[in-house]
Amino acid sequence: MRLTVLGSGTSVPHPRRSSSAHWVEAEGGTLLLDCSGPAVHRMAEEDCDWAGLDAVWVSHFHLDHVGGLAPFLFGTKYAPQTRERRKPLFVYGPRGTRRLLESFDGANDYGLFEQPFPVEVREVAPRAEFELLPGLGASTLSTPHTSESLALRLTDRDGASLVYTSDTGFTEALAGFARAADLFLMECSFFREKPVKLHLELSEAMELARLSGARRVVLSHLYPEWDDVDLAAEAKRLWDGETLEARDGLRLNIGD
Numbered sequence: 001m002r003l004t005v006l007g008s009g010t011s012v013p014h015p016r017r018s019s020s021a022h023w024v025e026a027e028g029g030t031l032l033l034d035c036s037g038p039a040v041h042r043m044a045e046e047d048c049d050w051a052g053l054d055a056v057w058v059s060h061f062h063l064d065h066v067g068g069l070a071p072f073l074f075g076t077k078y079a080p081q082t083r084e085r086r087k088p089l090f091v092y093g094p095r096g097t098r099r100l101l102e103s104f105d106g107a108n109d110y111g112l113f114e115q116p117f118p119v120e121v122r123e124v125a126p127r128a129e130f131e132l133l134p135g136l137g138a139s140t141l142s143t144p145h146t147s148e149s150l151a152l153r154l155t156d157r158d159g160a161s162l163v164y165t166s167d168t169g170f171t172e173a174l175a176g177f178a179r180a181a182d183l184f185l186m187e188c189s190f191f192r193e194k195p196v197k198l199h200l201e202l203s204e205a206m207e208l209a210r211l212s213g214a215r216r217v218v219l220s221h222l223y224p225e226w227d228d229v230d231l232a233a234e235a236k237r238l239w240d241g242e243t244l245e246a247r248d249g250l251r252l253n254i255g256d
Helices: 039-045 069-080 097-106 173-177 202-212 224-228 232-238
Strands: 002-007 021-026 029-033 055-057 091-092 118-122 129-133 135-142 150-156 161-164 183-187 218-219 242-245 249-251
Touching: 002 039, 002 218, 021 039, 029 039, 029 129, 039 069, 039 173, 055 129, 069 097, 091 097, 097 118, 135 173, 150 242, 161 202, 173 202, 183 202, 202 232, 218 232
Parallel strands: 029 055, 055 091, 091 118, 161 183, 183 218, 218 242
Antiparallel strands: 002 021, 002 249, 021 029, 129 135, 135 150, 150 161
8 A cells, every 4th residue: 555645734724734635545446535625636736546536535524624525526527537437436434424415515506426427425334344445444443533533444455554543532442443553644633732632642642652553653634833843753752663744745655
């Protein structure tokens, strides 16, 4: 698998960090982990095959994670690059994903489901196990952020694994869910003294990294307070493993 960070930031406008979105290439196809508004154009900027995208994962319904999905479908409906596409686009997400998309669609009768190709919405429950793409297994875990929030673990045929927390508060269950993952892609909204309970700060993220035994950690969903902090150096004070700061455009191979 290969990861490209499209958006390492939050809902707060930032000159170098777009809102949440991550592109995953696997043997069985391509997957977009969350779809913020900027993701629609960030895919093109990073030369991702957005017209051939196989699946979208929606972790929860905050707009900095799902606000680009309707505009993306509005674009694919008319784009010349998708005129000949016939393979389906799968949209996976928590219960309520279809209703959310239908609400976007009905706001102005956009016809988002009237595409040259089928759009298949598949709602999944916590602790579900399923094949997300051919040869790419997936499992989910409920997380303390919103009532529908789900973390996702991906495992390919070769055993390479990626765990994506999306937004979450602290729970040791995430460490078990990410046990020995090749890449633990974790939110870390705040450096210290977090102002809200249902996000992570660095000490909590590093505790989850330590408990999980993950091979490598990438911290994303970074608020502007991180701009003047050496994230990797601060992380090293708390955990001896490899911690990387997510940056828009970062590319990583998983499982090498």
